[in-house]
Amino acid sequence: MIRVEGLSKVFHSRDGGSVVALHDVSLEVGRNEFVSLVGPSGCGKSTMLRLLAGLVGATRGGLEIDGTAVTEPRRDIGIVFQSPTLLPWADITDNVLFPLRLMRERASDARARAHALLELVGLKGFESRYPRELSGGMQQRAAICRALIHDPGILLMDEPFGALDALTREVMSMELLRIWTENPKTIVFVTHSITEAVLLSDRVIVMSPRPGRIAEVVDVPIERPRTLDMEGSREFQECTRRIRRRIFGADETDVSGPAAA
């Protein structure tokens, strides 16, 4: 379980200025819960993810995972970035095994696990291909396998489908839900897309910028398993409307911003 209590993060630039990336954020994420962070650019959602990953330290406030304070990167966390960032010199299997290499863990069944994960994401037959031979969507699937190889309890995803085209994006969303169902994890998912957030999550954390803080937490009451058809349902529309209104203010006609996806 993740507990965030009064968390603030201030970045100091070299010229002496400072930016409040997060201000007094409190949040709890339960085991195997799927939570999305949504908000316009500069609302601190990526910073939130980096804090959770232990990649940056908090300025104030507390951050605990399973009862221990997060002060450095933890081994039970997997991260997926917007770009796949696969190693161009390694084949797909070695890319998936990369975290284990870095952690100097050489379990005898590691290769078999990597292949099982690749099969899970539909990359069977591509085990010894190189990243450049794969499409963007396939590369991102491999990146998800890489994040799962050490079987982490928590998966942090920073706009993982942001660089993909709209159709691939929908397919990947459903794939992610399937993987999550077969392989339950706590997922914290950062996105710009309101529909994506609602489709995937148990709860959507709406954040607002300058300073980054939580504006509202929206529970998504839609039953699982979810399908793309549910986007037309009344509850779905209700959720997206609430989030959109929170992000753009009461005037709903003004949804010309980039986050109107």
Place this chain on the structure above:
Amino acid sequence: MLIVLVAVWEASVHAFSLPVYLLPAPSLIWTESLAVADTLGGHTLATLRTVMYGFIASIVVSLPLAVLLTSSRYASATIYPLLVFTQSIPKVALAPILVVMLGATELPRVIVTFLVAFFPLVIAVAVGLLSVPADLVELGRSFKASKMQELMRIRLPYAVPFVFSGLKVAIALSVVGAVVGEFVNADQGLGYLIVSATAFFRTPVAFGALILLSVLGVVLFQLVVIVERIFFPWSAESEETVIV
């Protein structure tokens, strides 16, 4: 194409009856060079030796230097001006001074070769080391990769295509550097041969040496390309994204 060019050259030398010391005919270059063929091999080997010593020295120095250069802001602020300074020294002017300081040996030639070749290599490797996506570095850090692991497992492999584009420039410049060194001080080598041949107006031999030099340059360059293709095929194929 080359054959046509040589034919035109041959024909025009005869047609305009150009003096040999101005522009010798290809056939004359061939026969005159053949006449000194037994010494040509020695000269070529001497130049090749200087090129290789200088080239290897530039690799040995450039890699750690680039790592150091990219390791911290402080290091780069200290080292960069020095590097640029070494590059602004005209090597032709430096060579005779080096000969006085170090004696008329192989060493000044190798140093000149090294000085000409290493700079583009350092820059290429440094750019490569810095071109690693920030996300990939964060990924490494999220698995508690040490600085050494980050360097060996992420940064250096990532820099390989850049290293090779630097090596291609460096090997070509090594040949230039070796000849510059030989111009100033040598008793052997193709550069020396050009100087001594022209001193006696034996232009055909000088041309022969010149052609051998360019062949040497092309062959060495291709060797670098082949090494990359064999040992780092992924790098050779990603070349479109890297300026060679």
